Amino acid sequence: MFIEIIDVIISGLINGSVYALMAVGLTLIYGVSKAFNFAYGSLYSLGGYIAFLLFSLAWINNYLLVFCLAAPILLVIGFFLEKLLVAPLRKRDDWEIKVMMITLGLALFLDNSFQVVFGARMKSLPTMLEGSFELGEFILSYQDVAIFIFSIGGILLFRWFLNNTRTGMSVRAVAQNPEGAQIVGIPKEFVFAATFAISTVMVGMGGILLAQKYFITPTGGWDILVKAWVITAFGGMGSIKGSLYAAFIVGMLEAFVGWHFGMTWTLIALFAVLLTTLAVRPQGLMGKWG
Amino acid sequence: MIKIQSLNAFYNDFHVLKDISLEVKKGQVVVILGPNGHGKSTFLKSICGLVDKITGKIFYDQEDITGLKSEKLVNKGITYIAENRELFPEMTVLENLKLGAYSKSARPHEKKNLEKVFSLFPRLAARKSQLASTMSGGEARMLAIARGLMSNAKFLAIDEPSLGLQPNLRNEVARIIKEINSQGITLLVVEQNTPRIMELADKFYVLEEGRISFEGSKEDALGNDHLKEIFLGI
Structure with a gap:
């Protein structure tokens, strides 16, 4: 019993750390550009598929190399996705809704492209390290x-x-203050694209890390999208610290509920936890009003 | 240094500034007076590339800068200091100042300007690592001015620097403005009822309902009873 509980805690910690990496992104x-990215889950799958492609190259045989190659690829993809799809909308009225629609469209486009290119069957990545220790x-x-270690390292690097x-x-x-940023001469458009790019790297890396345990499928990102949003709302929209705490709480909750009641209940x-929290604290754990 | 020809500015469809022409010569302090909500802030923001819809011409040292965005203008040495401060609340005083030197042209001078700013505002030096959100109104105002100076600007547009400050701090602001100007920085200041600042002005403009209703030297302004009574406080 005791050992089982420790196992559950460990599993919660590990999933929580990857969730944290992704939710922080x-x-x-949201914190920087107030935009909802509905393609976030599909970018998670994209990370997995990029790693899958890289591993199919003969000369690539370890994860370090895959990370080093996948990160810049994801960065560039994220940057141009923002420039091509999101940035043009920002000049219009009620662009927030339009950004939601277009990222939703992007998600469907990506998922279907994955299916066409890689097929509907699950893909798996090799295990990062074999074996275990006592x-x-x-x-x-x-x-x-x-x-x-990689998730926490990613978060620390981001920090x-x-x-x-x-x-x-x-x-x-x-x-913190878009007006103030403009006044000191910060190019806002570039910052928006840069944040989108960085978050694409973070979720893509999460995709690579979790793909070794949970496989890659064309629509596998939706689950992650839901979880990332739950964590973001739970932690407080735009609060990085809040997301970090929320990610580990969600990881633990999942592990314990899955262990005690079965995975279907997670x-x-x-x-249930999200709604209860928001009923008491509508701004989330660490969020601020306004 | 700055020459403006029939400038018009709009917020959506609202016509805020109407045919404004104005000139600020190098080394001058020009003060803009006028009732609240008549377009003074919009005017300063229009010059500094912070208003999207403008027509007319703005020249900076003979160069046409109409329509350039603030990031370009800050780099050229034109900086706006906001009336409502617009600081970064969750950053320290030092971080706020460093971001003031964000533009390419300011970066090489960051260290020198930081020393300059700290000698001008010793209070900020003492509170270097305090968060901007925890500062008093007066200190935050000083920080906003200091952050503006970090941009290594040659032309500063300062929006109501002594608004909401108690009299002794107003005098302090006036002293600082004088000091900044004596270092060769040209100033366009929106202000009212602060005698010490009025005394520094080389020229006055009055902005009413989006138009210039008066333009003249200190002597002209003092000769105008209406102006003297309402805006100057001298």
Whole structure:
């Protein structure tokens, strides 16, 4: 019993860490540009498929190489998606709704493209690290540890970027005060595209990390989209700290509900917790009004 | 330095500024007076590339800068300092100042300007690592001015720098404006009822209902009883 609970906690921590990586990206876009990205889940699948393609190349045989190649690819894709699809809408009235529609359209387009190109059958990625080790009575797989380390590493790298680089500072500036950012001469359009690009990398990396455990399918991103939004709303729209806490809470909740009541109950439990939280605190855990 | 020819500005379909022509010479302090809501802030923002819909011509050292966005203008040395401050609340004083030096032309001078700003505002130096949101109204105003100076501007458009400040701080603002101007920075200031700042002005304009209703030197303005009574406070 005790060992089982520890196992559940570990599984919650690991999934929570990947959720955190992905939800922080989604929160970032919302916080900076107030845009809802409904293609976020499909970009998760995109990450998985890019890794799948990379692994099919003969000279690529390890994850480090895949990360190093996939990150810039995702960055460029994200940047141009924003420039081509989202940026032109921003000049119009009620662009928020239009951005939702166009990203929804993008999601359907991507999912169907995946199906055409890769087929409907599941694809899998090789395991990052084989084997496991014993820690007293618990058995931890190297793969899980690696996923955890990469997710947390990604979040720390992101944090470093926000606090210590000029582009990162300008991202925070636009999120905190778009008018003020314009006054000091920050090019807002570039910052919007940059945030979209960075969040694409974050969710794509999440896709690669989780694909080794859960497979890649053309429509697999929807589940992630729902979870990422639940986490974002739960943590407080636009609050990165809130998303971090919420991601781990959701990871744990999922693990415990799945273990005790069965996996079919996890989404129900998730929404129950979300709705209860929002009923008491409509701004989410760490969100602010306005 | 700045020459404006029949400038019109719009917010959506609302015609805010109507045919404004004005000139600010290098090294001058020009003060714009006028009732609230008659377009003074819009005028400053129009010059600094912060209003989307404008017509007319704006020249900066003979160069046509009409329609350029603020990011370009800040880089050229034209900076706006907002009446409502527009700081970054969740960042420290130092981070706010560093972002003031965001533009390419300001970056190489960041260190020098930081020293300059700290000597001008010792209070900010003492509160370097405090969050901007925790500062008092007066300190936040100083920070907004300091952030503007970090851009290494040659031309500053300052929007009501002493609005809402108590009299001793108003005098402090006037001292700082004088100091900034003596360093060779040209100033266009929207202000009212602050005698110390009025004394610094080389020229006055009055903006009413989106039009210039008066234009003249300090002597002209003092000779105008209506103006003297309502706006100057001298």
